[in-house]
Amino acid sequence: MLMSFPNIVKPLLKQLSPNDYPVLNSRLFFEIWLSFVLDSSLMSMRALFYRLNHSGIEVDMSTFSKACKTRQGDVFSRFYVELTNQLKRQNQLAHR
Secondary structure (H helix, E strand, O other), X not given: OOOOXXXXXXXXXXXXOOOOOOOOXXXXXXXXXXXXXXXXXXXXXXXXXXXXXXXXXXXXXXXXXXXHHHOOOHHHHHHHHHXXXXXXXXXXXXXX
């Protein structure tokens, strides 16, 4: 049986600290990027921040921009490798 995407991603997000940076923590930073990449209805980052701010998540686009300049891409690389490994394992189980 295939796992849903949220069930695959939630354990990864729980690995990230919700309070490691005072303004934009690693979990929120990654969730913002993941939302932008996966939501095909978003045409711009501005549209994403509009949606976030109107749903009660107060994030400023300039804060996110500053975070992008100071954060390393290690988290993205690590999660990509982990997601790829999970998919390979699921694919092997499905073909047995």
